[in-house]
Amino acid sequence: MNKLKQTKNIIIAKPQKLDCGKEISNFPISYETYGTLNEKKDNAILVFHALTGDQFASGKNPITNKDGWWSYALGPGKAIDTEKFFVICANVIGGCMGSYGPSTIDEETGKPIGTNFPVITINDMVNAQYNLLEHFEIDKLYAVIGGSMGGMQVLQFVSNFPDKAHIAIPIACTSSHSAQNIAFNELGRQAILADTNWRNGFYEENKISPDKGLAVARMAAHITYLSKKGLQEKFGRKLQERDDLKFSFDADFQIESYLRYQGSVFVDRFDANSYLYITRAMDYFDLSKQFNGSLSAAFSKTTSKFFVISFTSDWLYPTAENREIVIALNAIGADVGFVEIESDKGHDSFLLDVPDFLDTLGNYLKTNYKTVNEKRI
Amino acid sequence: MKKEFKVISELILQNSKVLDVGCGDGELMKFLRDNKTTKIRGLEISKNRVQNCLSKGLTVIEGNAENDLQQFPNNSFDFVILSQTLQAFLDPEKVISELLRVGKKAIVTIPNFGYWKVRLNLLIKGTMPVTENLPNEWYNTPNLHMCTLRDFFNFCSKREIKIFKSLALKNDKTLNLSAKNLAWRNLESQLGIFLIEK
Secondary structure (H helix, E strand, O other): OHHHHHOEEEEEOOOEEOOOOOEEOOEEEEEEEEOOOOOOOOOEEEEEOOOOOOOOOOOEOOOOOOEOOOOOOEEOOOOEEOOOOEEEEEOOOOOOOOOOOOOOEOOOOOOEOHHHOOOOOHHHHHHHHHHHHHHOOOOOEEEEEEEOHHHHHHHHHHHHOOOOEEEEEEEOOOOEOOHHHHHHHHHHHHHHHHOOOOHHHOOHHHOOOOHHHHHHHHHHHHHHHOOHHHHHHHOOOOEOOOOOOOOOOOOOEHHHHHHHHHHHHHHHHOOHHHHHHHHHHHHHOEOOHHHOOOHHHHOOOOOOEEEEEEEOOOOOOOHHHHHHHHHHHHHOOOEEEEEEEOOOOHHHHHHOOOHHHHHHHHHHHHHHHHHHHHHHO | OOHHHHHHHHHOOOOOOEEEEOOOOOHHHHHHHHHOOOOEEEEEOOHHHHHHHHHOOOEEEEOOHHHHHHHOOOOOEEEEEEEOOHHHOOOHHHHHHHHHHHEEEEEEEEEEOOOHHHHHHHHHHOOOOOOOOOOOOOOOOOOOOOEOHHHHHHHHHHOOOEEEEEEEEEOOEEEEOOOOOHHHHHHHOOEEEEEEEO
16 A cells, blocks of 8 residues: 555654553654645544544545545535635544554564554544644634534544534434444455455455455445445346346345445555454443443533534434434533434435535534634634 | 513523524524623424524523433523424423423513403314414314413412413413403503513
């Protein structure tokens, strides 16, 4: 992955204690920025990516040559308007786009770290990214925003750093991974582990990779990102370039062909070990457990204004779970707004062109930016 | 702005914590935020209206009073407002008790079914009343539990709810309302505004 050398990096020199007990230091964080940091440094937004995202939230992703994962929401004139705001997005640790992860080369052995990489948590990811505030000398972010695993990072961020963001927008997420969430992630991990190419995680040194396992993991996960209605409308029982069933195990149906395609393009841009580590971090996420079972206690010191967003057809992180965050915040009198956006696009709604979502998010960020600044003057 | 909202805002103390239940497009919230207090929250059932409010920078939660007030702790607001929606709930009694649990005081406004035009409608025409304030037919009205100003007075005394202040609106004119002038006010006014406390 020579192209990774083109990504922007900072090396975090100071040691960071991980939840697993290990300590890391001198590790890289890859990031990308959009827009310009103003003189007062009050227009910065930290965006957190989801499971398979990366730092390339907008514009062209130089590694995949495709649009950034949040191109609908983020860019000049978009909801997260980069003509107005300075947006930072970093690859999480454990990831495979340049930040410290299982594919990072161990300097001592000259080989990828593989499964010698420590098991990390959402908390570890957030603490690592906090270094970016120091790097850019930003005292307080205007906003922290993220969907899915990005939303979990938003919640962890405001809990860890209660006075470092004016606005917190967790989208389509949960404060605690459910048994169903863990089950789907385990399915994906088992698909990778079952691939003989995985070799206990030391595949890169053998110049092979568990592509089949990773592709199956992606296929299974992809189903959870869509809604039944969305799938039915897009694919139904339509056949793939054929007039009738072939009585074989080829991709007869369009949906099969679609999933196979999703799996095959995914393996070109994602590392199987990263998939294991990041899904593990999501499964370990249980914010209330960090505060003796009280989610409200996680936010007791917060000064942030919250905007929680869920989607009607999201069954992976359903409205009820997003509402639990709202309820916990209301219990302590925090400033929290909440809306469930109508959409057939399932969990992926936050990544797609859903005008109600994009308009509300955009207006919310614009109006509150004014209010926050007025208060300061 | 609606006269009703002006009267409500006059009842609210500067810098108090306010919850507007059924805040609609946030017209009252915005007025209160600009003139009375920044500590104002809203609860609204319609997604579009919630989106409108959030777009204006107002802190609003999607939800309804029957299910979603329970998430607020006791006495978490100084004032809880319920404007002209009490009659639309399945269980108005429960809603009132929730308002008075969440708020130290509640401001409840009621379209008056005792208004003379309403009474006349039923008496003369023999049909369910349709007026400017109550424009729906019986088969499509959201109003399940209409009451008169006297009914609300009786309800409060039965439930030992203190009426701190009560006002009536007659064609946008504010009138004082009390047990003494109730018979007449119950006939001439379209709306009752009650500041209540447990």
